[in-house]
Amino acid sequence: MNRSILHLDLDSFFVSVERLADSSLFNKPIIVGGNSERAVVAACSYEARKYGVHSAMPIRMAKSICPEAIIVRGNMDTYIKYSAMVTEIVDRYSPLYEKASIDEFYVDISGMDKYVKSSYLWAKELRNFILKETNLPISFGLSSNKTVSKVGTGEAKPNNHINIPYGSERQFLAPLSVKKIPMVGNKTYIKLRTMGVERIRTLQEIPQDLMMKAFGKNGILIWEKAQGIDSTPVLKDIEQKSISTERTFEQDSCDVKQLRNIIISMVEDLAYKLRKLNKMTSSISIKIRYSDFQTQTKQMRIDYTNLDSVLIKHILPLFDKAYSRRLLIRLIGVRFTNLIVGSYQLNLFEDIESQLRLYKTVDKLKNKYGKDIIFRASGLP
Ligand SMILES: [Mg+2]
Missing domain, CATH: 3.30.1490.100 (DNA polymerase, Y-family, little finger domain)
Incomplete structure (x- = not known):
């Protein structure tokens, strides 16, 4: 049976929560972070990203490349409250889900087509419930596995969604940068580039052995992901309280x-x-x-x-x-x-x-x- 795996991710989550409390923050470059000398960017709005601001960048540097940015001191308790609110909605409607981070979920909706018109329709409905109940922008990717769906969400953002039908995973990934593969960090990316691999298409065409030689076992995993292959299951979060x-x-x-x-x-x-x-x-x-x-x-x-x-x-x-x-x-x-x-x-x-x-x-x-x-x-x- 083909699986149907949904990946949901709230858009610039901390920023979106801050905007709920203060509407003057809409459409402006916003940086959420601490206020100490050594503070770094915890999150930033899409308007700030356009200047090259990104999370984990020292705030001082962010200020110098984007002087008009508004710096907001974040409040973790509020973010956790909103994250719980979204989790409650996902939990209410989903047969099996995994909370991957404070603002990210995987839902296994395999076999859902038997009960609803299509899993894509179901996913859009779930997204609408979240939007309506929380006013927080959220994007999703839907495909046959976690990796492709997560990459899909990234492509759909902000505040949108994408469906990658079974059989088209490879084609969907081909034109994208290898950087978009979740396992590819900065070091791997630089090494791939020196190998002449910039697009996923190139990675799809090189022999698996070559990746094994260059990166070991991880190389095989990256190669498989590039083909749109990923059999990782959606795991229900073990409700460990302490x-x-x-x-x-x-x-x-x-x-x-x-x-x-x-x-x-x-x-x-x-x-x-x-x-x-x-x-x-x-x-x-x-x-x-x-x-x-x-x-x-x-x-x-x-x-x-x-x-x-x-x-x-x-x-x-x-x-x-x-x-x-x-x-x-x-x-x-x-x-x-x-x-x-x-x-x-x-x-x-x-x-x-x-x-x-x-x-x-x-x-x-x-x-x-x-x-x-x-x-x-x-x-x-
Ligand atoms: Mg997010």
Whole structure:
């Protein structure tokens, strides 16, 4: 059976939400981002993109290439509220969906044609419901797989949609830049260009072996995507509400320095797990069990994050507050709750690009060599 996979993506989501609150922001170059010296662009409007502004660019640079841009300090809580609103609508109508990021969804509507006139019609209806209920512009691509639909959404934007019928995937992709393939990042793009590959058409015609030689296993995947082949399933988000870890000591301890170091390494483990799950937390708690089995828990609300440095900054004072009895401790636990789907992009309010790049590199190494390959020096047991 041919699959029918829909990809929905809200257009310049943060900007669109800001415009709901302030209509004077329409049709103007808007930049959403933090207001510190080191802040970067978290999102920008299409009007600002025309000047070359893009997300993750330092705001200072964005201001210099687009001086008339209006800088808006973003509010993550509001974005999360609107994201939940859209998710609720997708959830109400869809048989099987996956929330891929704060503003992006995949819906598997295979077999829908049996019940409605066409899956394309159904997708347009869903988009209309979202538009009507939230006033947020949204685009979609519909095809037989995730990759082609996602590329389709990108081509349809802003505020539009596209249907790529089964059998025409290859043809649809052919004239586009290889940069449009979701797996092709900057490095891969540059390497492909040195190989003389600029359009997907060229990539479609080169032998698979060549891609294997140049990029290894990823090369095969990229080559397949270029052919419009992708069998990745739409996975329903596991509704995990929290993650936690605990450690019971062989010998009860009141060595604060050592306890703090243990907490740091626990946070590092959990934060890495969060990033792997593509999630962020906004509520952290610490649990202390004393040698007399009395247990104390302290919890605090923080801005959504999945970065070790931010989490450690909050958890250590929380531990100091919780550790009030100055008795021996037999168990320590750390828990993150209020999890939402979200990735590096959403950390842009609190951190600079170089730090995010560092986390990406660290995670890559952890994925490859195991999670204990890298930890901060202070986390040493
Ligand atoms: Mg979007």
